[in-house]
Amino acid sequence: MKIAFVGKGGSGKTTLSSLFIRHLAANEASVIAVDADINQHLGVALGLDEAQAAALPAMGAQLPLIKDYLRGSNPRIASSETMIKTTPPGEGSRLLRPGEGNPVFDACARTVRLDDGEVRLMATGPFTESDLGVACYHSKVGAVELCLNHLVDGPDEYVVVDMTAGSDSFASGMFTRFDMTFLVAEPTRKGVSVYRQYKEYARDFGVALKVVGNKVQGQDDLDFLRAEVGDDLLVGIGQSDWVRTMEKGRPAPFELLEADNRMALQALQNTAEDSYEQRDWERYTRQMVHFHLKNADSWGNEKTGADLAAQVDPSYVLAEHLAEANAAQPA
Numbered sequence: 001m002k003i004a005f006v007g008k009g010g011s012g013k014t015t016l017s018s019l020f021i022r023h024l025a026a027n028e029a030s031v032i033a034v035d036a037d038i039n040q041h042l043g044v045a046l047g048l049d050e051a052q053a054a055a056l057p058a059m060g061a062q063l064p065l066i067k068d069y070l071r072g073s074n075p076r077i078a079s080s081e082t083m084i085k086t087t088p089p090g091e092g093s094r095l096l097r098p099g100e101g102n103p104v105f106d107a108c109a110r111t112v113r114l115d116d117g118e119v120r121l122m123a124t125g126p127f128t129e130s131d132l133g134v135a136c137y138h139s140k141v142g143a144v145e146l147c148l149n150h151l152v153d154g155p156d157e158y159v160v161v162d163m164t165a166g167s168d169s170f171a172s173g174m175f176t177r178f179d180m181t182f183l184v185a186e187p188t189r190k191g192v193s194v195y196r197q198y199k200e201y202a203r204d205f206g207v208a209l210k211v212v213g214n215k216v217q218g219q220d221d222l223d224f225l226r227a228e229v230g231d232d233l234l235v236g237i238g239q240s241d242w243v244r245t246m247e248k249g250r251p252a253p254f255e256l257l258e259a260d261n262r263m264a265l266q267a268l269q270n271t272a273e274d275s276y277e278q279r280d281w282e283r284y285t286r287q288m289v290h291f292h293l294k295n296a297d298s299w300g301n302e303k304t305g306a307d308l309a310a311q312v313d314p315s316y317v318l319a320e321h322l323a324e325a326n327a328a329q330p331a
Contacts, residue, residue, distance in 0.1 A: 001272050002148065002159045002177060007184035008194040009165040012214040013037075015243060016184050017162040018045035022254050023265040024158050025117035030099045032109065034161040035123040036141050036174075042162045043121060046112050047251065058125025059143035062107045066143055069103050070094050070150045076313055082306040085142030086173060086292035088285070089150050090313030095322060096150050098157040104147065115254040141174065148177040149288055152320050155276050173291025176205045176284075180275040182268060183211050185229070187221035192228040199232070205287060208275050210234040212268065234271060235264045281319045288318070 005017035014037060021033045035042035035056075043053035059066070067080035073092035077083060089095060096104060109120040124141050144161065153159060161178070175181070183198055185191045195211055202209055209232060213225045216236035225233050242257045289312050296308035 001153060001155065001157070001179045001276050002151070002161070003272055004161050004163050004175070004178040004181045005184060006163045006175075006181060006194070006198060007165065007214075008190065011165075011184045011186055011191060011194075012237075013165065013184045014039075014041045014045050014162050015247075016182070016212060016214060016237065017160060018042060019243075019257070019261070020182075020265055020268055021046065021119055021160050022114055022116075023262070023269065024160070025114050025119050026254060027269070028117060029156060029158050031119040031158045031160060032098050032105075033112075033119050033121045034144055034159065035121070036144050037162050037164050039165075040123060040125075043112070043123065045246070046119070046121065047114065048112065049249075056110055056121065056123045056125075057108055059108045059122055059147075060125045060141075062104075063143050063146075065107055066104050066146060070096075070146065074313075076311050078306060082304045082308065082311075083146070084292075084295060084300045084304065084308065085145045086149065086288070086295045086300075087146065087308070087311055088288045088292050088313070088316075089318060090311070090316045093150060095152050095318075096147060098151070098153050098159055108143075141172070145172055145174045145177065148174065149318075152318065152322060154320055155273065158272075173287065173294075175202065176207060176287045176291070179208065179279060180272045181207055181209045182234075183209060183232075184214050185211050185225065186215050187213055187217075187224045192225070195229055195232070206283065208278065210271055212237060212264075215239065235267045237261055237264050282317055285317045 005013050007013040021031055024031045033042060033046065043056055044050065064080065067083040070093060071077050071080050071083060072094040074090050075092060076090050077087065096102060105120065109122045111118050112121045124144055151159065183195050185195050198209065211225065211229045211233045213222065213233060213236035216222060216238050222236050238260055240258055240261055242252055245251055292312065293309055300308045
């Protein structure tokens, strides 16, 4: 399952995504964690020190390798140079499976060992000084979008993405790439403002959205969130001494996380698992193609000098069974 965490800056989005990742690992799920936020704090939230987090390979720097591998023998793609972030897979493309080994994961993922298991962590890479004034951060997350377009995942496999803050998540079609989106909101008017934007943008695309109230101090906070977001409110997360020690770099064993917060994380997992039953690969592929054609027309054709609409394989539908055929391809 592909899970996104979104929310305004400072809402606790990265902290909650890291707690959810720890919870999944403790439940023996196969997890790939992806830091797609401009601030790149997920590694530290998962227990890496600053030097270890800074040493994570940047997916953006591996984009040529990613394109070359995913292109495979797809005859509709003339060269990896003509692939853009929205290029969809077709006959001959290589796909990614969360639990497998492949050159993309070898280059971009690093194993992070947690109290009760381990996860593979990938990061887009930080916005560097050389990017200032000449680059858009959304070009960096293009590697994530391209990987998601070529990902086939099953019910016991999780890809958890800590997205960029606020409505910036809508700068590409990546917001449609998930089975479930958890929007982290504080019980304030500012806290729910991003929810209203997200709800409006996502409405036409059938995005499954649930609100996780964070920094909830009592029933009044829950009542406020319920009045503002209605049935989209899934659960509230209270103040946590465990999180405070974690943020100081001295985390206690994860099993000591407060019982109420452990139950809230289980509610997130239950909701994610339920969303798998609603998965529609045809709609997923259709939306992928929609955003690819939109990007091709607005900038991709001019940038690459190619007709990127020709990359679309009209009879191709991404689905789990294709992973078996993909495994037979030479790397």
